[in-house]
Amino acid sequence: MKTAVIIGGGASGLAAAITLAESYGRKDLKIIIAERMDRLGKKLAATGNGTCNITNKYCTPERYHGDVKAAQKIIERYPPEAVTERFLKIGVLCTLDKDGKMYPFSRQASSVLDCLRARAAALGIAEKCKCEVTAVKKKGDKFLLDCSDGEKITADAVILAAGGKTAPSLGGSDSGYTIAAVLGHTVTALSPAIVQLKTETGKIKPLKGVKTDTKITLLSNDSVIAEQTGELLFTEYGISGPPVLQISRPVGAKKGSYRVKIDFMPEFSENQVRDILKRRKNDLYTGTLESFFTGMLSKRIGQTLAKIALSRQLSFKISELIDNDLDLLAKTIKGFELPVTGTLSWQNAQVTAGGIPLDQFDNQTLMSKRCAGLFAAGEILNVDGDCGGFNLQWAWSSGITAGAGAAAYLE
Numbered sequence: 337m338k339t340a341v342i343i344g345g346g347a348s349g350l351a352a353a354i355t356l357a358e359s360y361g362r363k364d365l366k367i368i369i370a371e372r373m374d375r376l377g378k379k380l381a382a383t384g385n386g387t388c389n390i391t392n393k394y395c396t397p398e399r400y401h402g403d404v405k406a407a408q409k410i411i412e413r414y415p416p417e418a419v420t421e422r423f424l425k426i427g428v429l430c431t432l433d434k435d436g437k438m439y440p441f442s443r444q445a446s447s448v449l450d451c452l453r454a455r456a457a458a459l460g461i462a463e464k465c466k467c468e469v470t471a472v473k474k475k476g477d478k479f480l481l482d483c484s485d486g487e488k489i490t491a492d493a494v495i496l497a498a499g500g501k502t503a504p505s506l507g508g509s510d511s512g513y514t515i516a517a518v519l520g521h522t523v524t525a526l527s528p529a530i531v532q533l534k535t536e537t538g539k540i541k542p543l544k545g546v547k548t549d550t551k552i553t554l555l556s557n558d559s560v561i562a563e564q565t566g567e568l569l570f571t572e573y574g575i576s577g578p579p580v581l582q583i584s585r586p587v588g589a590k591k592g593s594y595r596v597k598i599d600f601m602p603e604f605s606e607n608q609v610r611d612i613l614k615r616r617k618n619d620l621y622t623g624t625l626e627s628f629f630t631g632m633l634s635k636r637i638g639q640t641l642a643k644i645a646l647s648r649q650l651s652f653k654i655s656e657l658i659d660n661d662l663d664l665l666a667k668t669i670k671g672f673e674l675p676v677t678g679t680l681s682w683q684n685a686q687v688t689a690g691g692i693p694l695d696q697f698d699n700q701t702l703m704s705k706r707c708a709g710l711f712a713a714g715e716i717l718n719v720d721g722d723c724g725g726f727n728l729q730w731a732w733s734s735g736i737t738a739g740a741g742a743a744a745y746l747e
């Protein structure tokens with residue numbers, strides 16, 4: 337009897353284990369998923385705020401970072417349509433939204449996990465929870481694994497699917513990198529990505545809890561690093577929301593100093609905003625700054641920007657606004673700048689940027705070039721995607737590749 341151990345029972349580990357069981361042609365294989373948490377797939381169950389953005393129809397290279405070329409070959413071999421077809425076979429009906437994001441029709445991440453676990457159980461794959469693999473040694477053709485529950489396992493193949501450092505409460509840890517290093521691999525610098533940004537907070541204190549549609553630009557000196565539109569949320573530490581998560585990657589990597597420019601009226605040019613304000617001055621002549629933006633911007637945003645742009649009390653009369661005041665207000669609405677001071681921690685990030693370089697693995701099978709019989713999949717590798725289903729797609733494509741590769745190796 338042969339044994340294969342999958343280290344990590346997350347998205348890529350489950351995909352790898354199921355593919356290995358389905359691809360292996362004989363009956364003499366025991367497959368064990370070793371998972372350090374008390375349940376499999378804790379992170380998977382939390383994805384997409386519990387709805388699981390399972391993949392994205394448009395998994396193009398621009399949506400990925402790290403070893404993009406090598407990753408793209410693997411994604412092309414098992415693209416989103418092949419993945420959703422596999423999911424359909426195990427019961428998960430997927431649906432597409434207008435941006436190309438795909439979700440289970442149930443909109444329940446837990447249901448994706450349930451279907452994967454049911455398929456794994458039907459294939460006889462053993463789940464071993466609360467079992468952290470603490471060390472792996474290679475002796476001849478065999479792997480010797482030490483587990484935190486005291487058990488020692490001898491395996492013929494190991495698939496390292498231990499994920500990244502993000503969200504420790506959902507299983508994130510760096511133990512997979514340590515195992516890989518002992519078996520001869522290197523790991524690039526690691527940083528949190530898809531994460532909230534910390535900014536100077538003095539000016540935005542009154543905006544805490546306010547959500548608004550904006551265009552947000554990440555700048556380093558005067559270079560535009562990234563730009564996104566969408567709903568931004570002001571918080572006690574800085575800013576959050578989908579467009580913020582999407583531009584956060586360079587800040588997490590801490591290369592350089594950054595600031596963000598927020599455009600509160602992306603549909604209008606600065607000149608158009610100035611014209612709108614001139615007209616408002618005439619129409620609302622008898623009012624004060626307190627109500628100048630009412631009906632145009634959210635109340636707290638309007639009043640806060642007015643105070644910042646003009647350093648005046650809200651009781652200031654609209655009739656006394658001069659052209660220069662209107663220019664300053666238009667500039668602030670179109671380009672409100674905030675220095676960025678960092679990101680939130682690993683606990684808040686959705687993905688790890690960096691990992692084990694893909695050129696240390698065979699691209700067809702994801703078998704290590706440094707340790708025969710060792711395979712790797714998922715976030716532990718030096719590939720991360722933007723927000724929008726791209727990271728799970730990588731977990732599925734690489735998991736399937738490693739599972740199929742391990743089956744071929746064991747046969």
Ligand SMILES: Cc1cc2nc3c(=O)[nH]c(=O)nc-3n(C[C@H](O)[C@H](O)[C@H](O)COP(=O)(O)OP(=O)(O)OC[C@H]3O[C@@H](n4cnc5c(N)ncnc54)[C@H](O)[C@@H]3O)c2cc1C
Binds near residue numbers: 686
């Ligand atoms: C809150 C949140 C929401 C997200 N939403 C989305 C989304 O909607 N769409 C999307 O595409 N991506 C999303 N992501 C990212 C996505 O979840 C991950 O990229 C993906 O789960 C990575 O899969 P993985 O199998 O490589 O790692 P994981 O899913 O993290 O699984 C690794 C597993 O290995 C276990 N483990 C680690 N070390 C050991 C060890 N030594 N021994 C035993 N077990 C070990 C861990 O406990 C963990 O369960 C989200 C991430 C977070 C944190």
